[in-house]
Amino acid sequence: MKRNRSDDNHSPRRPSGAAVMRVQVTDALSRSFFSEWSRVGYAALSLERVAKAAGVGKAALYRRWPSKAAMASDLLPRVGLTLTDTGDKGSLEADIRAVLLAFRRVLRHRMIRRILADLHAEIGREPALEAAIRPFQQARRDRVQLIVERAIARGELAPTVDRETILDFLVGPLYWRLAVTAGCSDVTHIERLVRMTKAAMMAG
Amino acid sequence: MKRNRSDDNHSPRRPSGAAVMRVQVTDALSRSFFSEWSRVGYAALSLERVAKAAGVGKAALYRRWPSKAAMASDLLPRVGLTLTDTGDKGSLEADIRAVLLAFRRVLRHRMIRRILADLHAEIGREPALEAAIRPFQQARRDRVQLIVERAIARGELAPTVDRETILDFLVGPLYWRLAVTAGCSDVTHIERLVRMTKAAMMAG
DNA sequence: GTTGGTTGGAACGATAGCGTTCCACTCATG
DNA sequence: CATGAGTGGAACGCTATCGTTCCAACCAAC
Structure with missing residues (x-):
């Protein structure tokens, strides 16, 4: 029904010159x-x-x-919310560190941090927003699941661990510190986080 | 400067009847x-x-x-955001469980959950709001610190643990699940959380 | 050069919240 | 019973945003 351009059966010529979005x-x-x-x-x-x-x-x-809402849905996928996939780091500990560092890289930007917090608060009211960020959540979930599977294959984790709760432990503490309370996270903190998260995962 | 009532030197009588806020x-x-x-x-x-x-x-x-902002600052302290203090439960594990259950009780209310998420997003823009919830954050921090000190006294934790990061681990995962992703948390989940959180704390 | 469809910008009327002001009403006090 | 401070409610003017509409300017294609 909606023709993108002059899409009639007798399209005389395509738009050009000033007649195209800059x-x-x-x-x-x-x-x-x-x-x-x-x-x-x-x-x-x-x-x-x-x-x-x-x-x-x-x-x-x-x-x-x-x-x-349409603008947000269209633009959100274009910003750098995607946690760059770091691949197999060889050990559970290294994988955890990679995820945390990637997550921290995102949450360090003041603008992104605020938008994320706002987004999470608004999702319950604007279904369109939820649909827009679902892919990100899914990607994050898949990535964590991959890490867990690798750790199980290596024998570092029991096959019975709960993937969902592990996801909570991987992102929850760092999100709480950086996005909720506007705290900071230096290298020492990340290392402590890696240690504690690994211990939690092994207990799960 | 500001007289509460008719506080003049010749106060004829105090307000009464319909002349008092209902x-x-x-x-x-x-x-x-x-x-x-x-x-x-x-x-x-x-x-x-x-x-x-x-x-x-x-x-x-x-x-x-x-x-x-004034209304929010005045009303926020009146709602049930305060985590009821449960006292010494006798062991680190029991203390963790008590905190998590109290926190879950708060985050289960749909209204409180939404308001909390909104609050955290808005704090960066409205300094008055931050001042309003600072007491809650402080109370939570104090309470967790108390738990940690007790655990150290019992010999369950090393005296070198980082209190701040432990706080992140206590509230982060549950907040992430209940408030950010609108997940749910049953008894099994809480028990798993207790186990994993304790392991993380002991590794901190 | 002429053309034609799209451009960016400025105006429109409508709606809504803000913070204030005015007013009739209420009711324990004296 | 008369008083009068404080009440709840309705209206005010102001400002801002909404989504739409109109218009001159533009420029590659023909």
Whole structure:
């Protein structure tokens, strides 16, 4: 029903020249969207201010995205929330350290931290947001599961451990410290975390 | 400077009759404040709607609290966020179990859960909120510290453990499961948590 | 050069919350 | 019973955002 471009059966010519969206405007809008989000929160996020901060008209924004939720759903997958997969580090301990460091790298950005906390608070009210970040959660879950399976194959963990609770232990303490209480985490802390998390996993 | 009542040197009589705040109205406002908060979030929380939902005029609200932040700061200490102190349970394991159960009791309420997540997201933007919940955080910290000291005295923990990180492990995983991912936690899960948390603490 | 579809920007009316002000009403006190 | 401070409720003007609509400017394709 919806034709992307002039998609009629007699398309005379394709749009060109000024008649094509300028990428720089899209980028400016995306950037100011996240910047405003971290500044005032999702609920108080005004698309009008986003456009103004991007130095762009409101119509430019609404022509690209129909609503705030749609914009968030479209843009969220583009930011660096993905924990870079580090592969097999050879031991459970090294794998844990890799995950924690990757998670910390994400949570260290002030903007991302705020947006994440806001996101988690808003998910219960905006189903579209949940759908948008489900892939990330799934990826994280898969990755942890992989680590657990490798550890079991190595004989470092019993096959009876609970994968879900292990996931809670891997991300919970660090998330609590960095995102909830605005604490910090240096190398010493990470090392302690690795030690304690490993012990918890082996007891699970 | 500010006289509470008619505190002049010639105070003829004290306010009475209809000229005194009705407790039921204050209560209705408090309840609808939290109800609305959990429904739409702090940022989108409209005091006008709060008053309307309480079946009360706006002036009634503004006469009691000057602003949303002030209302939150005043009301937050009154809700059941306080983890009931369970005292010495005789062993580290029992103490951990008691803390986790108390924390779960709080996080099980759908309303409290949402408000807590919202609160944590908003703290970075509203300094007044941080001041309001600081006592709770301090109480929780003190309580955990007490547990740790008892465990050290019993010989269950080494005196070198890091109290802060232990706090992260005690609340982090459960908060992550219940508040962030809207998971659930039955008795089996709590028992597993107790086991794993104790192992982590002993490795810290 | 002309064309044509899309652009960014500025205006619109509508809706909603803010914080204030005014007013009739209430009711224990004296 | 008369008093009067404090009440709850309705209205005010103000500001901001919403989503839409209109318009001149633009520029590769023909």
